[in-house]
Every structure is written in C-alpha cells, then in structure tokens.
Amino acid sequence: MRHPSDGTLRRLLDEPAGIADADREHVAGCPVCRAGLAAAGEDAGLIETLLRQEPEVDVDAGWRRLSVNLDTPEGRSATVARPGRWRTGWRSPVIAAAAAVALLTGATAAAATDWLPIFRTERVAPVTVSPADLVKLPDLSAYGDVAFTERADVREVPDADAARAASGLGVPRLAGPPRGVSGAPTYHVGNRASAVFTFSAAKAARTAQALGRPLPPPPPGLDGSHFRFTAGPGVAVVWPSASGAPALTAGRVHAPTVDSSGIAFATARDYMLSLPGLPESVAAQLRTFTADGTTLPLIVKSGQETNATADVNGAPAIVLSLRDGTMSAVFWVSDGVVTAVAGTMSADEVLAVARGLRWNP
Template identity: 60%
Template sequence: MRRHPTDGTLRRLLDEPAGVADADREHVAGCPVCLSGLAAARADAAVAADALSTEVTADVDAAWQRLTAGAAAVPPAVQVAPPRRARWRAALRSPVIAAAGVVALLAGAGAAAAADWLPIFRTERIAPVTLTQADLVALPDLSAYGDLRVSSEPNVRPVAGASTAAQLTGLAVPRVGELPRGVTGEPTYQVGDRVTAVYTFSAAKAAQTATAAGETLPTPPPGLDGSQFRLTAGPGMAAVWTEARGVPALVVARAVAPAAYSSGVPFATARDYLLKLPGLPADVAAQLRAFSGDGTTLPLPVNSRYLTSSAAKVGGKPATVLTSRDGALAGVVWADAGVINAVAGSLSADEVLSVARELR
C-alpha cells in the first residue's frame, strides 16, 4: 500500500507545484486524507501571508463613489469605467451570469496534472440547459458561496478590419460564402480579449447563505473549503452586418473555447457536492448530471420563456440552434477544434444554418 506524501510535499504543491512528482500529485488529487492536509497547509500559508503583509486595505467602492462624484466635469471621451470588482459583483447578482457560472464549475472531468492547476474541463461540444423563468430567479448567487477574482476582462471593442481582428486574437477570420437576403454591404469587426477568473469556494460563506435561507448546508468533502477553480475563455472576434437603422442584421463570431482548472480537488468531488447546494433547481441539476461527467460538453443556459432550442450539425459537428419564440431572431452555436463559433441575426433558423455551413 502506497504511503501518503509528507507534509513537506503537500506544502510544495502550494509553493513549487512543478517540483512535485506526478505520482505524488495524482495520489493527492484522489486521496481525501491528503486533500484535507493540503487544505490545512493552504490555511497555514494564508495566515503566514497575512502576518507578513504590509498592504493597506481600503474600501474601493466608497473611494470610487467619491472619485466619480465630479464625473460630470470630465469629458466623456476620458471617463473611466467602474472598478472591475464592482462590475463583477453586479454581474454575480444576475441570474443569467449565475447560471453560466454554476454550469461552468460543474462541467468538468477527471484531472490530469499540469503545473499548479489541474485541467478539469475543455470544450468539445455544446448542449443546451433549459431554464424556466422560475429557475433563473431561484439559481444561487455565486458570490454567496465564495469569492470571484477577475485577473483579465474581455474589453470588447471595434477594430479597423479583418486583418486587425486576426492579429489581435490569433484566430482565423470567418468568411461568409453568400449573405442572406436583406443583408448587404461590408461588416464591421469587434474583438474581445481573453477572460481569466478564479473562483474560491468558502464553506463558511456557503453555510451563512444556507442558514439565512432556512436550509442546511451539506458537509463539504475534505479539501473543498478554500479550493479554487480557474476559468478562462477567449480571445474572440465578431463580424457584424448592420441594418440602416443601426440594428445588427447578421453577426458571425468566433472565440477560443472556455476551459476550467482546479487547484487540486478532483472534479467528481466538486461536482457531486455542488449539485447538492441549496438553491439549485432540481430540474437544472438533473440536466447537468446527464452530461456533466464527460468533461467536454459546455452547458448553454437557454431561457425557455424567450427561446427554443434544437439540435443540428455544422461541418459534421453537433450544433445548438436557438430561435426566439416570436420568430424574429435565430442563432446557431457549435464547437470545433477548441473554438466556439456562432452565427446569429434577424433571420430564420434555416438562414443562420445556411450561413454557418458555408463559412470558410
């Protein structure tokens, strides 16, 4: 029977993960005893860092309010967006963002060692998760179960043309074969940067949330408290054809597919626990269970009040077709070789599928 790695090895997983043997790393990832020891080592490291830190804390939100009190005197061209923390805090309160976040954290698979992060998810296909309006209202707010730290944001912006979009994103520009009826002219281009965020699960925060809702929080498995999930997506680009009144008639977009990583907790451990959290609607949890184990299917939240979804094929790849219930809008999204592709507009489902299948 193999012995557990020493306390020194567990600490090295935090400080110098590349120096830990693959056999020890794999043992820790699947051993509850070692995961508990790893969590304790992480807590000790945090205490030491706090004791040695000379950083001065401040209320960033209050400071921003004071700074922007005189924003009317600043020319619009030089006004600055609110701090990232404030914007992402507001986003976490959105049920749509909460849905995307929850399914992203649940959509993973068995880990393979890679430096200090264990890959748990890569996008190979997309599948819809149907959400009712009641589901969207009931979905848990991720900020109530932990903390999100965003290190890079999309920064979506217009660019001069296709060559610039390709240069900034490293992606091949999608070329439309034949424009649908009613869509004319040349497109404008937009790009977005890579998004990177780290979500840290907090058992204490989750317990407070459950208590406030009159629920009982299931006991977290060893190592989950304080564990981190790193989420990445992008960069991406979009070609946009606009109607005379300024409304997009056709959008063809492409982006590096989302991926997720864990600080050491195996996917199955996190998945089984997160699916039991209070507030996650039973029907949503059931849909996630149906395909969340393969680690390659990206759940796509679909609000059934406004949209219907159906399956199709684009270039031999599974695709999801979305159509507004009034028939005014349609879109199709699919994954291919690590890239998410989408075509949407004021068109029919047949029209967006025709554009998608003829892309070069």
C-alpha cells in the same frame, strides 16, 4: 390585457420609441413580461457574451447579466439598449455554462500547488430553464469569491486583417448577403480573459441560512479550493440592417477551459449539485452530463425559446430560436474554438448562414 409578443419585447430593446404606450405600461407592471424582456436581452447579447468579461463588472453580482426588477421602461431601455455596450455576466449562456461545468464535472485530485486541467470544451448541449428558475439561479459569489486575473479589453478594430492579428483566429465573412443584412460590417476583438473562483464554506453557509435551509457539510478539502476559468481571445463581426441596427453577428472565441487546484472534482460536482439555491430542474439536467469535462451547457429558456440539433459542415451544433421566429442563433465547437452566429432571422436562415461562412485565414 394580453401580453406583448416576443417580437414587441425585442423591439423594446432596439427601438423603444416605436413601442406603444399601452405595451410599455403593461411591461412595466408585469413580472412575466419583465422576465421576457430580460430573456430578449440575453438573446441580443449571445455573441457579445463570448467575448466580453468587463473589468468594471461587480463580481459580487456573480451570474448577474440583466436584472428583471427594473421599475420603469426608461430604466430598462437605458440598461439593455445602450449603443456600443457589450453585455456580460456570469449568468450569460456561455460564461454561466463554463462556471457550471467547472463546479459540476468530474476530474482527479490536483496537487495544491498546481493547476489541473479539468475541463476543455469539445461540444455544446442545451440546458432548459424556466423563466422563474432563471431568475433564481444563484450568484457564483454566493458560494465564494471571484477575482479577474486577465481582462478581455473588448474593442472595435478597423478591418478583418486587424481582427485576425489581434485574435489569432480566422475572421468570419459571408458567402453572400442574407435577408435583412445591409452595409459593411464592423469588427470587434477581445483578449484572453480569466478569473479565479475560490469556494468558501462560510459564504455558502450564509447563503443557505438566508434561504432557510441547512448547508450540507463540505467534503474535506473543498473549502478554499480554487477554480480558474479561461476563455479567449475572440473576434466578432457585426453586420447592420438597413436601419443601422445589428442584423447578424458571427463570433469565434478560443473555447472556455477550467483548471482546478486542491480537490477531486467528482466530489465537488456531487456537493455543488446539493447546495441550496440551485433549482432542482437545472441540477437534474446537469446530472445527466457526462463527467469527462468536455460538454459546455447552453441555457435555453422554456416557453420562450426552442432548441434543435444540427450539423455545421461536419460539426454537431445547437440551434436556439425565439418561439416567434424573430431571432435565432447556432453554436458549435471545432478544433478548440466556439463559433456562434446569431441574427434577426429564422433558424433555417441562420443555419444556412453558418454553413456558408468563409474565413479570412
């Protein structure tokens, strides 16, 4: 039997009752389609990820955001289509990128008692990952410990004024209703969120052993070093379709930053790229990133998504789209703020929306 289309997988998230039994059964038994369903779930959560780092998330799961090993259609629907849930995780396009940058970009040495700013987001760039490599990406917790120090507390607020007051950001509003959007928007805000990752040579050694590969000797000072990730506050506006399902989301968040304590980051970058578990295709792309600590990677799933560069009112942007054209998103950075617009529309349409956004000051 042929694989269901990307559009069918996307519909399985939003309207599972509308999917034919044959397609359900195929997805349940097909690893390729389960990976595709996971990818569709990631696309549906692009903007939510900008805001959400839920305190109840098991940090030992690390970059996990969506398992591709669910065994039943019912289980998958319960996980990826729960109304009102803002999906999250360290494998999400934005949060995983911030974590990768923290470990892979360059900086000078920091005094052990001080936090040294080593990463400030000024631009975004794509990192292409195959579905097979995506599910192989290692948990951050495989190499150390993660502890949340500030919680996002994502919540709905009554209107744009309340969203602006809670986030400190201008709130996106549409110049005019695009195709597929119908009805009044809802407003969501999140506080600043931060977490500290502590590298552990012992954990890294156990991970390497489980993979059947030797652990390269850690450079002096890396064991026990801390890296602090911070993002937010943020705001998102969600416009519904005629059916009530989300049709368009525009989100803004104070851009991710990373601070370091205890080691020169050029050393950490080279070492982390050599660790077992990181697919070489991903490591090779990260090696091409400049070491100035300003470029935030965005994960692009090869064979399922396309990406292109664009301009949004003078700011360089990255446009991601599902290959069947059913969903697109555009990301850009300006004045220390990451903005993303995503919707069930073509790349040209979502880019036109992004360029036409207005802001409640």
